[in-house]
Structures are given as C-alpha cells and as structure tokens.
Amino acid sequence: MFIYKSFLPTYIPQAIPYFPCSQAQFPTCTIHRLTFTSHAHQLKTTKPKHGAFQHYTHIHSSLAAHLPSSISFSAGSVLPLAISTASAGLFQKDYLGLPYPTVPSTPVHSTLIVWGGSSSVGSATIQLARAAGLDVVTTCSVHNFDYCKNLGARECVDYSSSDVVAKLIEAVKGKKVAGAYDAITKKGSTEALAEVLEKVDGGKFVACVLEPPKELKGGVGAKFVFGPIIVDNEVAGKVWGEYVGKALDKGTLKPAPDALIVGQGLDKVQEGMMKNKEGLSAKKVVVTL
Numbered sequence: 001m002f003i004y005k006s007f008l009p010t011y012i013p014q015a016i017p018y019f020p021c022s023q024a025q026f027p028t029c030t031i032h033r034l035t036f037t038s039h040a041h042q043l044k045t046t047k048p049k050h051g052a053f054q055h056y057t058h059i060h061s062s063l064a065a066h067l068p069s070s071i072s073f074s075a076g077s078v079l080p081l082a083i084s085t086a087s088a089g090l091f092q093k094d095y096l097g098l099p100y101p102t103v104p105s106t107p108v109h110s111t112l113i114v115w116g117g118s119s120s121v122g123s124a125t126i127q128l129a130r131a132a133g134l135d136v137v138t139t140c141s142v143h144n145f146d147y148c149k150n151l152g153a154r155e156c157v158d159y160s161s162s163d164v165v166a167k168l169i170e171a172v173k174g175k176k177v178a179g180a181y182d183a184i185t186k187k188g189s190t191e192a193l194a195e196v197l198e199k200v201d202g203g204k205f206v207a208c209v210l211e212p213p214k215e216l217k218g219g220v221g222a223k224f225v226f227g228p229i230i231v232d233n234e235v236a237g238k239v240w241g242e243y244v245g246k247a248l249d250k251g252t253l254k255p256a257p258d259a260l261i262v263g264q265g266l267d268k269v270q271e272g273m274m275k276n277k278e279g280l281s282a283k284k285v286v287v288t289l
C-alpha cells in the first residue's frame with residue numbers, strides 16, 4: 001500500500017493520518033481520510049522511508065491500526081513501539097508464547113510478572129497481558145502504584161525495596177506463573193526475576209528489552225526481544241490487525257503513559273532526547289511535526 005500522509009506528528013513511533021490508495025490511483029481515486037496509529041519500523045529495515053521525523057512515511061500495513069477520533073495523534077503516538085516490543089516478548093512462540101489478546105479478554109488463570117510496569121514498554125505489557133487473559137503483578141515506584149493498577153495490574157511492588165523478591169513471591173503465592181517480562185533489564189532486574197521464578201510454580205523464562213545476563217539462577221532462561229521483528233511472523237497481524245484497533249475503539253486499550261510534548265518541529269528532537277535521558281516517570285516524550 002502506498003501511504004500518502006497529510007502530516008506527521010511525533011517522536012518514534014508515530015500516530016498518523018493518511019489517505020490510503022494505490023500510487024497509480026492517487027490522482028483520481030476518491031479519498032477517504034482515515035487516521036491510524038502505526039509502528040514505523042526503520043529500526044529493522046534501516047530504510048529512511050520507514051522512519052519517523054518526516055512528513056511522509058511508508059508504514060507496513062500489518063503494523064497499523066485505526067486510531068479513534070477520541071484519541072489525539074500525540075496520545076496515540078505513545079503506543080506503537082511499546083506495543084510491538086511488548087508483543088514480541090509476550091506472544092512469539094519462542095518467548096512467553098501467551099495466548100493472543102482479545103476484546104473482551106478470556107481469563108487463562110495464569111499470572112505474569114512485569115518488571116517496570118510504569119515504563120512505556122511495561123505499560124503496554126500490562127495492558128496486553130491483561131487482554132490475553134492473564135493476571136498481572138508488576139514492579140514500579142510507589143507513586144506509580146495507582147497508575148499501574150489502572151492499567152490492569154493486580155498488585156504492585158516497589159522495585160527499590162530491599163525485599164522486592166520476597167514481596168513478588170508473596171504476590172503470586174498460590175498462582176500459576178506464566179513467566180516474566182523485564183521491561184527494564186538493568187540494575188539486577190533480570191536476576192531478581194530469575195530468583196522469583198526459581199521459587200514459584202510455573203514458567204521459568206524472562207523476556208528482556210535489553211540483552212540479559214548470560215546465566216541466571218535456577219535454570220531460568222532469558223532472551224532479548226526486538227519489537228519490530230513481529231512484522232515477520234503472525235504476531236503483528238494478531239495484535240495490530242485483530243486487537244489494537246478494536247481495543248482502542250472499545251476503550252480497553254488506553255494510550256499510556258501520557259505524552260510529554262516537548263514542542264513542535266525537528267529542532268525539538270534534541271530537546272526530547274535530552275529529556276528522555278534525564279529519566280522519565282510514566283511519561284513518553286513526543287515531538288509534533
């Protein structure tokens with residue numbers, strides 16, 4: 001599909017309004033203005049045409065979903081990279097291999113532990129796991145407990161507390177655990193998750209957003225997830241094609257975290273990068289164009 005875009009707000013990833021039609025048809029076809037949120041996957045293809053920070057971007061049709069008019073482009077732009085990254089770890093068969101998310105969800109009586117639920121990737125992970133029917137326990141700072149619970153986490157544990165491992169074990173007591181998603185993969189997070197999984201009933205695997213330590217305790221496995229890879233398998237269609245648009249329409253998938261708009265135009269990108277580097281709490285930097 002050739003995508004003609006009227007404008008592109010945002011930071012990577014992006015929410016875009018576009019006119020779909022074939023290149024040949026373009027001068028004469030009837031144009032319906034549709035709005036989509038989509039993952040611009042230049043990180044995988046390395047082709048500039050698939051990148052953000054430009055007014056016209058080629059997107060892959062299986063990495064796009066309809067954005068309801070009730071959601072602004074800036075708000076919608078916080079979702080795509082996080083959705084793909086969460087999905088790569090949650091649904092690929094050689095990762096956690098969870099059932100696909102649906103609207104409404106079907107309970108599967110299994111618990112997922114998410115490290116870093118208030119991060120952008122963690123927020124999408126909580127929402128997708130809930131839509132896949134799982135119960136979710138997460139770590140975050142105390143001031144984000146309500147935020148993560150609003151996204152669907154049953155229980156939150158402060159990752160800075162010295163007994164975080166014991167508290168996570170307590171939080172999943174009596175539950176069957178599907179495994180863990182490490183949306184941080186820093187400062188001992190994967191090792192802590194391995195310690196929990198070693199001691200509880202269930203899956204012994206951690207999906208990690210960065211390269212995990214080579215060896216973990218208790219035979220627990222861990223693997224790096226690469227978000228854009230889902231375009232190569234059925235996960236993109238199952239999540240982006242069958243779930244995201246419907247869930248946004250029904251309001252069961254929320255744009256989270258909130259967009260922190262640093263300004264408009266390419267000259268604001270550096271400012272956005274610096275803001276991101278300073279460290280954010282349940283916010284996603286957005287530059288509008």
Ligand SMILES: NC(=O)c1ccc[n+]([C@@H]2O[C@H](COP(=O)([O-])OP(=O)(O)OC[C@H]3O[C@@H](n4cnc5c(N)ncnc54)[C@H](OP(=O)(O)O)[C@@H]3O)[C@@H](O)[C@H]2O)c1
Binds near residue numbers: 082085121122139281
């Ligand atoms: N592999 C891939 O395809 C891929 C794709 C996208 C991102 N990433 C990587 O994933 C990581 C997360 O990206 P993001 O954009 O989701 O991050 P982000 O939203 O910028 O992360 C900020 C959040 O991280 C939380 N946090 C910081 N340190 C933590 C810790 N030690 N334990 C638990 N939570 C902690 C903070 O929680 P509190 O405020 O509650 O303290 C804050 O809300 C980055 O390293 C990024 O490079 C990888």
